[in-house]
Amino acid sequence: xxxxxxxxxxxxxxxxxxxxxxxxxxxxxxxxxxxxxxxxxxxxxxxxxxxxxxxxxxxxxxxxxxxxxxxxxxxxxxxxxxxxxxxxxxxxxxxxxxxxxxxxxxxxxxxxxxxxxxxxxxxxxxxx
Amino acid sequence: xxxxxxxxxxxxxxxxxxxxxxxxxxxxxxxxxxxxxxxxxxxxxxxxxxxxxxxxxxxxxxxxxxxxxxxxxxxxxxxxxxxxxxxxxxxxxxxxxxxxxxxxxxxxxxxxxxxxxxxxxxxxxxxxxxxxxxxxxxxxxxxxxxxxxxxxxxxxxxxxxxxxxxxxxxxxxxxxxxxxxxxxxxxxxxxxxxxxxxxxxxxxxxxxxxxxxxxxxxxxxxxxxxxxxxxxxxxxxxxxxxxxxxxxxxxxxxxxxxxxxxxxxxxxxxxxxxxxxxxxxxxxxxxxxxxxxxxxxxxxxxxxxxxxxxxxxxxxxxxxxxxxxxxxxxxxxxxxxxxxxxxxxxxxxxxxxxxxxxxxxxxxxxxxxxxxxxxxxxxxxxxxxxxxxxxxxxxxxxxxxxxxxxxxxxxxxxxxxxxxxxxxxxxxxxxxxxxxxxxxxxxxxxxxxxxxxxxxxxxxx
Numbered sequence: 147x148x149x150x151x152x153x154x155x156x157x158x159x160x161x162x163x164x165x166x167x168x169x170x171x172x173x174x175x176x177x178x179x180x181x182x183x184x185x186x187x188x189x190x191x192x193x194x195x196x197x198x199x200x201x202x203x204x205x206x207x208x209x210x211x212x213x214x215x216x217x218x219x220x221x222x223x224x225x226x227x228x229x230x231x232x233x234x235x236x237x238x239x240x241x242x243x244x245x246x247x248x249x250x251x252x253x254x255x256x257x258x259x260x261x262x263x264x265x266x267x268x269x270x271x272x273x274x
Numbered sequence: 275x276x277x278x279x280x281x282x283x284x285x286x287x288x289x290x291x292x293x294x295x296x297x298x299x300x301x302x303x304x305x306x307x308x309x310x311x312x313x314x315x316x317x318x319x320x321x322x323x324x325x326x327x328x329x330x331x332x333x334x335x336x337x338x339x340x341x342x343x344x345x346x347x348x349x350x351x352x353x354x355x356x357x358x359x360x361x362x363x364x365x366x367x368x369x370x371x372x373x374x375x376x377x378x379x380x381x382x383x384x385x386x387x388x389x390x391x392x393x394x395x396x397x398x399x400x401x402x403x404x405x406x407x408x409x410x411x412x413x414x415x416x417x418x419x420x421x422x423x424x425x426x427x428x429x430x431x432x433x434x435x436x437x438x439x440x441x442x443x444x445x446x447x448x449x450x451x452x453x454x455x456x457x458x459x460x461x462x463x464x465x466x467x468x469x470x471x472x473x474x475x476x477x478x479x480x481x482x483x484x485x486x487x488x489x490x491x492x493x494x495x496x497x498x499x500x501x502x503x504x505x506x507x508x509x510x511x512x513x514x515x516x517x518x519x520x521x522x523x524x525x526x527x528x529x530x531x532x533x534x535x536x537x538x539x540x541x542x543x544x545x546x547x548x549x550x551x552x553x554x555x556x557x558x559x560x561x562x563x564x565x566x567x568x569x570x571x572x573x574x575x576x577x578x579x580x581x582x583x584x585x586x587x588x589x590x591x592x593x594x595x596x597x598x599x600x601x602x603x604x605x606x607x608x609x610x611x612x613x614x615x616x617x618x619x620x621x622x623x624x625x626x627x628x629x630x631x632x633x634x635x636x637x638x639x640x641x642x643x644x645x646x647x648x649x650x651x652x653x654x655x656x657x658x659x660x661x662x663x664x665x666x667x668x669x670x671x672x673x674x675x676x677x678x679x680x681x682x683x684x685x686x687x688x689x690x691x692x693x694x695x696x697x698x699x700x701x702x703x704x705x706x707x708x709x710x711x712x713x714x715x716x717x718x719x720x721x722x723x724x725x726x727x728x729x730x731x732x733x734x735x
Contacts, residue, residue, distance in 0.1 A: 184659075185493075185497050187496060187497075194358050203493065205648075205660075206648075207647065207648060207654065207659060208648060208649070209646070209647075209649075247639065
């Protein structure tokens with residue numbers, strides 16, 4: 147269910163690495179837990195963010211929740227489609243529901259992240 | 275006892291009625307229409323605009339509620355103003371009727387103190403005279419503050435009063451000042467379809483509110499497509515045919531059809547004879563009055579905006595009652611310990627008591643409880659799920675010392691909190707009393723319970 151080519155963070159975000167850039171989104175588990183997403187407060191382009199820091203905020207009909215960045219770096223692109231259609235995150239969390247692209251400072255931060263099977267186990271543990 | 279009151283806003287007219295109830299022979303001197311800023315340019319007309327803009331905003335959501343529509347809906351600003359005028363006129367009539375009932379004399383004209391027991395007046399038609407009184411209450415209020423370099427022209431550079439003379443909804447609007455009025459007008463015009471940009475020199479919108487509340491509000495602005503530029507300084511303004519251009523010191527250039535300046539208010543304490551009688555004023559021009567509403571001159575009281583402070587209609591009215599009672603031999607003090615504030619933005623914001631950041635500054639140890647409106651069934655039923663409530667209680671006594679909310683009907687919901695803060699109730703006093711289900715009032719019960727981690731509908735780890 148969780149793609150194998152991604153890395154996962156314990157705050158239920160994922161990253162896809164491509165050179166020095168990573169794409170960030172929230173996991174299928176997170177979107178399922180949040181329910182219908184009604185608004186995403188996207189980060190501004192060109193802002194510096196820190197690993198484990200807030201990159202934005204998601205509002206669903208049930209809850210509001212911070213989006214935590216797994217990596218440090220600079221936001222170079224945000225998914226503007228989510229302004230009008232935030233439900234893309236529900237429909238396609240690993241695809242059209244991506245949130246931002248970040249140019250990373252320190253690739254070694256990625257080592258702290260989980261792979262898909264570790265994340266699956268982590269979610270299972272958390273649910274207990 | 276003869277009492278003369280200068281000004282008939284929510285301070286003056288309420289004082290007049292109260293004093294008449296106590297048997298005073300009251301004369302109110304008013305140069306404009308009764309009701310003051312509140313009724314003619316402030317609270318009442320703006321909230322009428324809020325209602326029209328909300329109605330339009332909701333009408334666009336009819337399908338969501340299962341209502342099919344055909345044809346288009348669109349706002350007509352002149353008709354919106356007509357409705358506003360009907361409401362205002364009804365309230366004006368109401369005050370005039372109260373005056374008749376209580377045999378209060380309304381003297382039209384601009385009044386000026388000429389001695390501690392006399393007010394001279396000149397009416398618009400040139401007639402003049404003097405009102406003699408044993409006691410005087412000054413309730414002259416305030417007016418929009420003119421920003422240097424931004425002279426109001428009533429057409430392109432508007433004061434908050436000028437909004438009611440517009441003949442159409444501006445396509446684009448720059449609002450200078452993200453205070454209460456600026457944010458209210460931003461929501462009104464955005465909901466009516468304007469492109470709205472707010473400029474604020476401070477780091478936050480509604481900077482006097484609890485930080486958590488203003489953060490949520492800023493997100494709501496974003497959600498509604500209102501652009502907020504904070505921490506800015508204006509360098510230059512340029513009006514030309516049909517548009518206004520604002521240049522910021524950081525190089526940003528903005529253009530809009532009109533600009534609305536909403537950066538505070540100037541006090542009406544000049545030209546009313548205060549100097550002649552020797553009434554003391556503070557550095558901001560405010561009349562200095564004590565908690566009994568007494569000025570330094572015996573027998574002369576002052577209430578409302580003109581004494582500075584909260585600058586709220588309900589505070590002026592409360593002060594008016596204190597002044598009236600004291601002028602008739604009472605010995606009362608105004609109580610400012612639980613003044614509610616209500617901001618009619620979308621969503622509404624309301625608060626009472628201390629703010630989170632204040633508790634830290636004051637060194638008070640507190641607990642906080644939060645609850646989201648979207649957790650309530652009633653919010654979903656109404657289709658208004660935005661917002662949050664925060665309750666601050668004193669850590670040792672559990673007494674509620676501050677309540678802050680943003681969400682549907684916050685301005686009505688706050689009053690249970692006002693009672694709690696005013697009477698020193700504990701969080702358990704609120705969490706253990708029944709709140710009818712399903713109602714929005716459940717946010718208070720749950721937030722009070724959340725102070726001790728006991729909210730039923732919150733999942734906290």
